[in-house]
Amino acid sequence: MHKAQMRSFILIGIGVSLVACRSPTPSSSAQSKAPTAIAASPPAAQTIEYKVYTLAQSVVHAVSIPPQSQVLITPAVSGTVEPLKELAQRYGAIAAINGGYFDPENQKTISAVTLQENAIAKPEDNPRLMTNLDLLPYLDKILNRSEFRRYQCGKVVQYAITRRQTVPRADCQLQDSLGAGPQLLPNATLKEEGFLEIRSQKVVRDPLGINQLNARSAIGITRNNTIIWVMVAQKPDRANSGMTVQELTDFMKTLGVEQAMNLDGGSSSSLYYQGKTIHGKVNDGKPIQRSIKSALLIQPIKKPEK
Numbered sequence: 255m256h257k258a259q260m261r262s263f264i265l266i267g268i269g270v271s272l273v274a275c276r277s278p279t280p281s282s283s284a285q286s287k288a289p290t291a292i293a294a295s296p297p298a299a300q301t302i303e304y305k306v307y308t309l310a311q312s313v314v315h316a317v318s319i320p321p322q323s324q325v326l327i328t329p330a331v332s333g334t335v336e337p338l339k340e341l342a343q344r345y346g347a348i349a350a351i352n353g354g355y356f357d358p359e360n361q362k363t364i365s366a367v368t369l370q371e372n373a374i375a376k377p378e379d380n381p382r383l384m385t386n387l388d389l390l391p392y393l394d395k396i397l398n399r400s401e402f403r404r405y406q407c408g409k410v411v412q413y414a415i416t417r418r419q420t421v422p423r424a425d426c427q428l429q430d431s432l433g434a435g436p437q438l439l440p441n442a443t444l445k446e447e448g449f450l451e452i453r454s455q456k457v458v459r460d461p462l463g464i465n466q467l468n469a470r471s472a473i474g475i476t477r478n479n480t481i482i483w484v485m486v487a488q489k490p491d492r493a494n495s496g497m498t499v500q501e502l503t504d505f506m507k508t509l510g511v512e513q514a515m516n517l518d519g520g521s522s523s524s525l526y527y528q529g530k531t532i533h534g535k536v537n538d539g540k541p542i543q544r545s546i547k548s549a550l551l552i553q554p555i556k557k558p559e560k
Contacts, residue, residue: 301325302348302552304527311467311495313487314505315525315532317349317552321479324555327404327413329353329368329432331375334361335545342526347551350526351483352471354434355518356547357382363547365433365518366401366418375548377433392459395448399435400515402473402550403428413475415513432550438472438503439514462519464499469523469534472502473550474511482509483550485525487534490541496534522546 301323307314319325325348330341335356342350354365354375360382367375377383377397389396398419405412407426415437422428436447444450444464451459470486484506489495497505499516506514517523521544523534533541 304349311492312489312497314497315485315487315527316509317351317483317525317527318509319481319483319552325552326411326555327402327481328430328551328553329374329548330551331363331367331369331548332546335547337531337543337545338524338526338549339531341546341549342551345551345553347526347553349483349528349552350549351473351485352518352522352524352546353432353548353550361547364396365399365435365548366431367433367548368428368431371427371429389448392448392451395446399433399447400437400443401431401433401435402515404430413479413481415473415475415515432548434515434517437513437515438499439474439506439511442499442503444499462499462516467494467496467498468520469496469536470499470502470519471517471523471525471534472506472514473517474506474509474514476510477512478510480510482506482511483525484509485523485532485534486519487523487532487541488536490536490539493536495536518546 301320302325303318305316307316319327330345332341338350338352354363354367356363356365357380360380362380362382363375364377364380364383365375366373366377383389383396384393398417400415401418403414403416405414405422405426406429407423412426418433436449437443449462450457450464469488472484474482474484476482484502486497486502502516503514519534521535521542524546525532533543535542535544
């Protein structure tokens with residue numbers, strides 16, 4: 255196995271307190287060894303942490319948001335489609351990652367999004383989805399895919415990954431959510447969410463290309479409630495590179511992730527951090543810059559005016 259090389263950049267300021275993330279121990283499927291963090295800033299000032307893992311078949315960009323960070327992870331939806339950087343900067347985001355699925359032809363969502371208790375994007379409003387005869391056998395599953403949620407439980411903010419039709423606990427109010435899927439951890443739900451169908455030992459539906467190397471994005475939650483974003487970029491000098499869905503799942507395990515959900519991937523895979531956008535898909539050695547429909551943003555919590 256090749257030793258992973260890692261760069262670590264620490265976001266400083268915006269009135270947030272910083273905490274270090276533990277270094278992972280990547281599995282053999284990720285083709286890496288545990289990288290060593292490069293010291294960047296005093297421990298007392300740490301919060302959101304951005305790391306880059308250079309692996310044999312991919313370059314993985316990871317953003318960790320500890321639970322004590324004074325930030326919120328919220329969804330955003332574009333009226334049409336737009337570059338991730340424009341969407342992030344419009345909302346003053348610290349960082350952003352591409353979100354759910356959409357139809358590039360009519361620019362309407364295929365994934366549900368809730369913001370401040372209001373449904374702002376619904377797959378039911380996409381006529382090309384709802385009237386597609388090829389998708390009719392999978393429609394119930396598509397409409398109940400996994401989503402990343404933010405709950406308000408009394409005075410406590412909680413995040414979770416669950417299916418769209420899951421009813422919140424009686425003491426929790428659903429604030430925000432962004433759908434995509436499938437769930438990767440603790441168990442993969444590819445078939446249950448309409449991403450995979452096998453008949454007579456033959457794959458008849460596989461829109462994600464689960465066993466193909468590709469650029470991919472995902473979000474995870476660790477046992478201590480740290481949120482981790484992962485964006486897998488292809489190697490510029492290798493057309494056939496990236497990760498399979500199982501390799502992505504295995505890599506997230508090495509980061510301590512216990513709940514995980516796949517986000518839109520391929521040419522949609524992108525990560526915005528500190529004013530720079532990293533694109534995951536590569537063609538002829540150059541990154542593909544594709545506009546997206548939705549995203550997850552990291553925004554500082556605004557203190558009430560006195």
